[in-house]
Amino acid sequence: MEQAEPRPRPEHAPALGDVSAPGRLAGPDEGISGAELALATRNHGLPLEALRHDTTPPGLHYVLVHYDIPYAPDGPGDRWTLTVEGLVDRPLTLDPAALRERPAVTHRVTLECAGNGRARLAPRPVSQPWLTEAVGTADWTGVPLADLLAEAGVRPGAVDVVATGADHGVERGVEQDYARSLSVAAATDPARGVLVAYAMNGAPLPPQHGRPLRLVVPGWYGMASVKWLRTLTVTDTPFTGFQQTVAYRYRQASGEPGDPVTLIAPRALMVPPGFPDFMTRTRVVRPGPVPLTGRAWSGHAPVARVEVSWDGERTWTDAEVTADPVRPWAWAAWHVTWHARPGPYTLTVRATDGAGHTQPLTAPWNRGGFGNNLVQRVELLCLA
Numbered sequence: 418m419e420q421a422e423p424r425p426r427p428e429h430a431p432a433l434g435d436v437s438a439p440g441r442l443a444g445p446d447e448g449i450s451g452a453e454l455a456l457a458t459r460n461h462g463l464p465l466e467a468l469r470h471d472t473t474p475p476g477l478h479y480v481l482v483h484y485d486i487p488y489a490p491d492g493p494g495d496r497w498t499l500t501v502e503g504l505v506d507r508p509l510t511l512d513p514a515a516l517r518e519r520p521a522v523t524h525r526v527t528l529e530c531a532g533n534g535r536a537r538l539a540p541r542p543v544s545q546p547w548l549t550e551a552v553g554t555a556d557w558t559g560v561p562l563a564d565l566l567a568e569a570g571v572r573p574g575a576v577d578v579v580a581t582g583a584d585h586g587v588e589r590g591v592e593q594d595y596a597r598s599l600s601v602a603a604a605t606d607p608a609r610g611v612l613v614a615y616a617m618n619g620a621p622l623p624p625q626h627g628r629p630l631r632l633v634v635p636g637w638y639g640m641a642s643v644k645w646l647r648t649l650t651v652t653d654t655p656f657t658g659f660q661q662t663v664a665y666r667y668r669q670a671s672g673e674p675g676d677p678v679t680l681i682a683p684r685a686l687m688v689p690p691g692f693p694d695f696m697t698r699t700r701v702v703r704p705g706p707v708p709l710t711g712r713a714w715s716g717h718a719p720v721a722r723v724e725v726s727w728d729g730e731r732t733w734t735d736a737e738v739t740a741d742p743v744r745p746w747a748w749a750a751w752h753v754t755w756h757a758r759p760g761p762y763t764l765t766v767r768a769t770d771g772a773g774h775t776q777p778l779t780a781p782w783n784r785g786g787f788g789n790n791l792v793q794r795v796e797l798l799c800l801a
Contacts, residue, residue, distance in 0.1 A: 462550025478553030484586030681716030
């Protein structure tokens with residue numbers, strides 16, 4: 418049988434190992450492509466009505482998978498191991514059962530994708546086309562990363578802890594396992610409490626959320642919480658992998674080194690009031706008192722204030738914020754009552770955290786579409 422001629426590589430496709438090709442920006446009239454739509458069907462956001470849940474059911478929690486979901490068998494003879502290696506005195510090789518035998522902790526943590534809000538930017542960075550729903554909150558159970566590093570014995574001179582997952586693919590021409598690093602100080606910071614997690618909301622991790630092991634890095638955008646965790650490597654030099662130094666950077670132009678994407682910027686989201694139009698999602702309410710509720714969070718400091726406007730952002734009304742001081746990296750609930758009269762409205766909500774960061778009224782553009790914490794605006798019609 419004759420073999421088919423190899424298909425030529427498109428001119429715009431970079432060769433493997435070529436990291437010089439920057440992420441692309443959409444043209445002024447360019448709509449969502451088939452490739453972006455395919456990403457959107459694989460990676461789903463949180464239906465905003467699910468903000469009513471204190472903890473997000475796993476099937477409603479946002480999902481972002483860079484490559485494929487690795488298959489992790491769970492039969493009696495199947496073994497998944499986590500290796501702690503590199504600049505340590507006592508390298509470790511642990512399976513999930515060995516981790517479950519160690520003292521466990523549970524943290525309620527809000528995770529948000531760094532690209533949340535990307536599809537609302539202009540020009541639009543071409544990638545996963547998130548609106549505002551790439552978020553979720555769960556009770557994550559596992560072993561503190563600091564405990565595992567102490568058990569392994571981190572040697573003097575250690576700089577980074579590199580976390581590598583089992584998901585493997587090609588991104589911008591680079592074949593890779595998904596890998597990210599934290600500094601040793603960040604990895605062991607007791608105020609953050611980074612976890613090697615094996616359970617979500619009291620049950621084993623679902624496959625799409627990293628089964629059987631993943632990192633959970635409170636307060637950081639989700640790219641730091643490496644899923645399908647295989648190795649933790651302590652290094653004496655800063656990690657320069659693709660996801661660390663190429664992908665997740667705030668850049669205004671393609672040639673810039675950029676600043677690293679790290680902590681979550683403050684954001685408040687509203688449970689959509691009333692009921693929706695099917696296609697446009699415009700909300701419909703009836704005249705009278707309308708309860709407005711939602712959640713707010715920040716990775717810099719707990720949320721200190723949530724404000725709502727219903728008069729075109731001319732005036733703002735403070736909402737009542739209910740935060741849990743023992744869960745500083747979980748979202749806080751907020752509520753306020755609006756007395757609606759007939760007519761069209763745009764409701765706006767914004768959050769301010771305890772470090773003084775406030776959501777902007779105009780989108781903070783960057784080439785990767787990261788950290789766009791523009792205020793949420795909800796189109797609404799109050800019936801006569």
